[in-house]
Amino acid sequence: MAGRGKLIAVMGDEDTVTGFLLGGIGELDKHRRPNFLVVEKETSLAEIEETFRSVSHLAGASVADPLCPFTVPFFPALRGFLAREDVGMILISQALAEQIRPAVAAHARALPAVLEIPSKDHPYDPARDSVLRRARGLFAPDELR
Secondary structure, three states: OOOOOOEEEEEEOHHHHHHHHHOOOOOEOOOOOEOEEEOOOOOOHHHHHHHHOOEOOOOOOEEEOOOOOOEEEOOOOOEOOOOOOOEEEEEEEHHHHHHOHHHHHHOOOOOOEEEEEOOOOOOOOHHHOHHHHHHHHHOOHHHHO
């Protein structure tokens, strides 16, 4: 990825993601994986977490052929936003981040940066933002005024 910019990934409700897509952040990588996830009522918690995390449950899936001693992968490994080298920032609605809080809190690398954003139905609450809590720990209280 030398010489190329990084993508912004976004995860949230339909209105939030659509707004960002209209702003021009929608991309597909060379494996045709989008850099966004629209979460609907039918979207499972496992799918949300897998899209965020490093490796999807489909990664390494294979088909066993009884005539062949080897397993044959039937599609390339799908990787979540944290593992993608082309993603530099993940915008996730705070309500969605609350649903997968352990995965969000476990992310400690600088890139991709994870930022929690408000959504139409859920206003931003700084007390619930794990990234903001970590940033506050880096500074003395009088420096934040």
